[in-house]
Amino acid sequence: MFTTTLTPTETPFQSVAWKFNFSETIIVSTNVANNTGPEYEGRITFFPSTGSLEFRSLTLNDIGDYSVSIIQADGTNPVGRTTLEIHGEQILKSNNLVEFSASVSLSCSASGSPTSFLWLNGSSEVTASDRVQLTDGGSSLTIINVTRSDQGPFRCCAFNPFSNGTSDPLNLSISYGPENINLILSPSQGYFAVGSDISLNCSVGSRPPAQFNWYLNGDELPDTGSELRLVNVQMSQSGNYSCQAYNNKTLRSQTSQPSAITVLVSDWLLPYGVRTMPPYPIVQPVM
Template identity: 60%
Template structure:
């Protein structure tokens, strides 16, 4: 044992490891294959007589007049004269441990510092595995495990870019390396990734996405065109959709009876007997769940024609029209008759010439009827009625000649004088029918 080792042991005995501990940092971490710098707290340029570095009780490096490096550290150590610091390269896991330094300055007591180095393997090959990747919503649970190479110290999980924390359905165990989700939902599909770190490195796994089956739900039946009712020969298209993973399989029913399969059902050239209640049923072959749409009623009408009800309606309409027409005719007939009576009354009043005042106008011309001339046995003629006596005649016509001054009733002589007609001869005299004298 040389004098410097003896001095180091003696200094430890008297001062202990804590004295001068400020010469070195409290602890250091380094990666396998990397390097570490043991930096002292001495002021650069401080003169010292000797420096001695040790790894545990093993000599590492000594400087006094000449530098001395243990053979196993050759090529791995660099010594810095200005501060007495030391750099160690090409680190291995077995380089982890306690490192100490003793520095002797002229006229001063030896100063000793100690620190601990932990050499870590770098994090690599971070990977996430799942107990299952195909899950059924509300029925399945899953565990995700994170593994890596190196010396991991901490784990945390990410769902997309958000950190996953433990809640009722989510449990994080095994030091954070295992994530368990109970009764998964469709929102638990991820992608999930695991982040691993240690003091010298970190790494993140590739994302893992869970396949979660759900549905069917919200089954929706649509009809195109949506207008109803439909005439025979119309083309009607029905489509069915649902929220489902994987895509649902669809079955069509008419009045509860099976029709066909597929997401669409077409009624081409539809017929009246295809009327009824249509519905579609969605089925998920992973969740083994069914859901049926609300039924939709389709009415297909026959070709234009007239049924018994239609005929009855027409007959009733015709009868109503005939009744209205008859009422109009009856009204017009009776109205006309009423007007005729009124005119007749007015004419009668005119013919009487206003008997109330006994006047008769000269300008009224009379046509005679019912007057007969007869022959006498001696060849003479007889005038029926008294010629000089005023006579009233039952039938006459009054022309609309402006009324003159009132006069006495006309006589036959006055009539002949006015018309200046010769007296009819017996042989040519035409009998007049039915003389009626008032």
């Protein structure tokens, strides 16, 4: 906002002319009409009572000298000039952070002086706390022992007396887990006849996605991946199955509770509630 020191009068000014770098016309206002330069259409608001001028949507191309010449009703011709500086922002990016063990510093720089800064995480203002430090007049943000809620997007807002600007968003990549591991057996009965097909699925919260290993009675199996399929299962495959998830960024792992699988030689030997066919009758000789 370019504000003049003139006091509004009952008689309008004969003319007001604003120029950029002393040559390019921004606006010329007379008693008859207002003529706005094509580069400034929709970007300015002119206040005829004082000759003041408001700018919007400033860019780096607007840096420079501004002058105003006013002819008042009594013929006097006050003039003025000012220089506009635009503050640009830049954030120092950081990535590959591990939850609860890493810290991060973000720096926002802006040309010109004086300046003030505001940090946003999403739509919320970032304020100082036990984990959050704001230094260097608010231009530097340090987060200690980051959590997944610190992923952003972060924006830095810079202000000066003439304008303000907001940086592009920055998202932090914060690795976490594995956690909340869960092993699901399908079908879920635990007793199976020889030749059955069984599926075990392991799920876990992890960023990046976890790697999986499988164990039978504590011995590691060659299978990997989140699903273990047992096809045409045999009695030798009975035992306690468990899965282990490993995150190669956090270097942490988590192992599930074991799931017991019992393989029986014949379907009719299974507990009655999980039989797939009725048992064969037993014929005894008559004495």
